[in-house]
Amino acid sequence: MEAQAPLPLSNDHAIKELAESQAFPSSIPSNYHALRNPDEELRPEDFIDEEIPVIDFSLLIGGTAMERDEVIHHLCMACREWGFFMVVNHEIPKRLTDEMLDAFEKFFNQSAEEKNEYINKNVLNPIRFGTSINNHEDKIRYWRDYLKVVVNPEFHFPAKPFGFRNTLFEYAACTRKMGKELLKAIWESLELKTDDIEVALDIKSCFQSIIGNFYPPCPQPELALGLPPHSDHGLLTILLQNGINGLQVKHNNKWLHIKPLPNSFLVNIGDQMELVSNGRYNSVLHRAEVNGKSTRMSIATIIGPSHEAIVAPPPQLVEHDHHLAFNGMRYKDFLEQQQANPLKGKSILDLLRVRDE
Ligand SMILES: O=C(O)CCC(=O)C(=O)O
Numbered sequence: 001m002e003a004q005a006p007l008p009l010s011n012d013h014a015i016k017e018l019a020e021s022q023a024f025p026s027s028i029p030s031n032y033h034a035l036r037n038p039d040e041e042l043r044p045e046d047f048i049d050e051e052i053p054v055i056d057f058s059l060l061i062g063g064t065a066m067e068r069d070e071v072i073h074h075l076c077m078a079c080r081e082w083g084f085f086m087v088v089n090h091e092i093p094k095r096l097t098d099e100m101l102d103a104f105e106k107f108f109n110q111s112a113e114e115k116n117e118y119i120n121k122n123v124l125n126p127i128r129f130g131t132s133i134n135n136h137e138d139k140i141r142y143w144r145d146y147l148k149v150v151v152n153p154e155f156h157f158p159a160k161p162f163g164f165r166n167t168l169f170e171y172a173a174c175t176r177k178m179g180k181e182l183l184k185a186i187w188e189s190l191e192l193k194t195d196d197i198e199v200a201l202d203i204k205s206c207f208q209s210i211i212g213n214f215y216p217p218c219p220q221p222e223l224a225l226g227l228p229p230h231s232d233h234g235l236l237t238i239l240l241q242n243g244i245n246g247l248q249v250k251h252n253n254k255w256l257h258i259k260p261l262p263n264s265f266l267v268n269i270g271d272q273m274e275l276v277s278n279g280r281y282n283s284v285l286h287r288a289e290v291n292g293k294s295t296r297m298s299i300a301t302i303i304g305p306s307h308e309a310i311v312a313p314p315p316q317l318v319e320h321d322h323h324l325a326f327n328g329m330r331y332k333d334f335l336e337q338q339q340a341n342p343l344k345g346k347s348i349l350d351l352l353r354v355r356d357e
């Protein structure tokens with residue numbers, strides 16, 4: 001099959017409408033060929049099959065002191081060696097996760113006119129609908145539509161579909177509560193005092209954003225990607241998916257297909273955590289593959305420090321490690337830069353890395 005030339009469409013044209021249109025070719029346009037870089041090819045020998053760490057949330061908040069200590073110890077290993085773990089026995093009801101997936105699906109099923117109301121080039125705009133990543137900049141396009149909504153410290157919501165507001169509000173509150181508990185535990189795992197977390201990150205007014213990703217079936221999934229390898233900008237990302245797998249995580253230089261347990265959340269460390277942990281914990285590289293059969297949806301909740309927090313490694317860690325791994329930066333500036341540039345590895349964090357002379 002020959003590659004189709006890039007489609008002469010507006011940059012804003014959603015991939016959902018394209019993929020569903022009768023006129024859509026069986027070979028995808030060349031600007032959607034994301035895997036032409038040999039480093040990014042999906043070769044079977046580059047994949048491993050390993051169990052990712054599992055964190056029992058109920059023991060963290062309701063277990064004995066010994067059980068909590070054990071979970072914190074396990075979290076320390078998970079953050080240091082993986083940057084990634086699965087959370088089970090959390091308190092978020094299945095009813096709510098189903099409602100969230102349903103609300104986002106209804107949003108994406110609206111007409112192009114209804115969704116396009118939320119197209120916005122300003123990366124700090126609180127509600128943004130779009131396709132690929134930075135659809136006006138991307139030379140290679142990704143097989144993904146998205147809706148990003150900032151839900152804290154100010155709560156925003158799209159007016160439609162009906163009921164989205166209440167579901168989003170409840171889900172945002174539950175994931176924020178779980179995220180803060182995990183953050184406290186991770187902070188303890190760094191042997192830092194939990195009171196200091198407020199000073200360092202101002203998480204009372206934490207930034208929280210919820211991103212719905214929509215990946216329609218792709219006629220040539222072996223050529224395209226839903227999202228390229230990247231790290232997330234926040235402290236933690238809490239990921240929910242609609243039962244269709246597709247997330248891959250880089251672990252010891254190999255890619256790992258992630259198959260979460262039913263009713264669990266996938267959590268990964270973001271760039272701000274790598275920064276504030278003085279590099280002890282790594283923000284993990286991950287990407288999303290697409291498939292030829294089913295629509296995949298994921299909902300990523302990013303929990304970050306407050307926009308105004310200047311995030312830097314705390315002096316206790318620098319002293320203990322005898323080394324400053326990163327220079328500090330205001331989170332809002334970090335966010336702006338990361339969102340405005342092509343999503344490529346950990347490029348913004350790398351700019352802050354202190355190099356030994
Ligand atoms: O869809 C996925 O599994 C990953 C989504 C993701 O990495 C993101 O939204 O940052």
Ligand SMILES: [Fe+2]
Nearest residue numbers: 230231232286
């Ligand atoms: Fe991500």
